[in-house]
Amino acid sequence: xxxxxxxxxxxxxxxxxxxxxxxxxxxxxxxxTEFHHEFLKRATFFVIASGGxxxxxxxxxxxxxxxxxxxxxxxxxxxxxxxxxxxxTLRNIVRNPAVGLVFLFPGLDMFMRINGKAGITQDMAIRExxxxxxxxxxxxxxxxxxxxxFHCGKAINRAGLWKSESMIDRRSVPSPGTxxxxxxxxxxxxxxxxxxxxxxxxxxxxxG
Numbered sequence: 001x002x003x004x005x006x007x008x009x010x011x012x013x014x015x016x017x018x019x020x021x022x023x024x025x026x027x028x029x030x031x032x033t034e035f036h037h038e039f040l041k042r043a044t045f046f047v048i049a050s051g052g053x054x055x056x057x058x059x060x061x062x063x064x065x066x067x068x069x070x071x072x073x074x075x076x077x078x079x080x081x082x083x084x085x086x087x088x089t090l091r092n093i094v095r096n097p098a099v100g101l102v103f104l105f106p107g108l109d110m111f112m113r114i115n116g117k118a119g120i121t122q123d124m125a126i127r128e129x130x131x132x133x134x135x136x137x138x139x140x141x142x143x144x145x146x147x148x149x150f151h152c153g154k155a156i157n158r159a160g161l162w163k164s165e166s167m168i169d170r171r172s173v174p175s176p177g178t179x180x181x182x183x184x185x186x187x188x189x190x191x192x193x194x195x196x197x198x199x200x201x202x203x204x205x206x207x208g
Contacts, residue, residue, distance in 0.1 A: 027150065028147055028148070028149040029147070029148055029149070030074075030145060030146060030147060031073040031074050031145060031148070032070055032073045032074070032076075033073075035150075036112065037070060039103065039105065039150075040066065040069075040070060040076070040103075042065050042066075042105065043065065043066065043067060043068055043103050043105065043112075044062060044063060044065050044067060044106070045061070045062045045067075045103070045104050045106075046060075046061050046102060046103040046104065047059065047060050047061070047101070047102045047104075048061060048089055048099055048100070048141075049099065049100040049101075050088075050089050050092035050093055050098070050099050050100075050118075051092055051096050051098065052091055052092035052093075052094075053095050053096075054091075056092075057088045057089055057092055059083075059088065059089045061078065061081075063078075063081070063132065063207075064132060067079070067130075068101070069129055069130055071126070071142070074144065074145050075142060075144055075145065076142075076143050076145065077121075077126055077129075077130065077140050077141060077143070078130065078140065078141055079127070079130040079131075079139075079140055080120075080137055080138065080141060081132075081137060081206070081207050082205075082207075082208045089141075090139070090141075093118045093120055093141065094120065097117040097118050098116075098117060098118075099116060099117070099118045100113065100114070100115045101113065101114040101115075101143070102151070106162065107162055108156075109156045109157050110150055110151065110152065110153040110156075111150070111151035111152075111153060111156075112148070112149070112150050112151065113147075113148065113149055113150075113151050114143065114145055114147070114148045115148075116143045116144050116146045117143070117144045117146065118141050118142065118143045119141070119142050120139050120140070120141055120142075121139065121141075122138070122139055122140075123140065126140045126142065127139070132206075133207070135207035135208055137207075137208070138208075175191065176194065176198040177191035177192060177193070177194030177195035177196075177197075177198060178194075180194050180198075181194055
């Protein structure tokens with residue numbers, strides 16, 4: 001951390017910002033309501049934050065609508081599908097079960113958040129309810145809800161996230177193959193081949 005900067009403490013933060021509105025506090029629940037269920041049915045993407053002894057991690061997760069499945073009003077679960085096999089989120093959960101989930105809903109200027117305690121299971125009944133076609137995940141993550149609430153979408157509107165003019169031209173940034181070749185110091189494969197491999201992995205065998 002830079003030593004030439006002065007950082008605020010909690011008392012200074014409290015002096016700068018007003019307390020949350022009472023209705024915001026009241027709208028936070030420790031269980032799923034009918035509204036939360038309706039949004040979970042449509043959810044296709046979320047980011048899970050976790051922290052372990054080696055630091056913190058934020059990992060994106062995507063799937064078919066309903067990828068986070070309610071087991072009851074106090075518990076949800078989701079599949080762990082193949083990624084880069086670093087399994088940082090899973091390792092963090094084993095070391096520290098506290099997690100936060102932030103859901104994005106394409107086209108909507110609002111988020112939904114779930115905070116809770118997580119565990120990893122190979123329970124077949126849970127894994128089968130999270131299957132994508134014939135694909136059944138190796139493990140599932142189960143989250144006991146401690147807080148769930150809707151979050152304003154000002155960040156989405158500030159970013160113009162869903163506007164067509166906000167879409168980034170792939171050609172305006174370095175390609176995945178170019179970056180991987182340099183960062184991983186790959187000498188025996190051209191960037192074009194790495195790009196082709198990346199394109200195929202992004203569209204095939206998404207669920208293992």
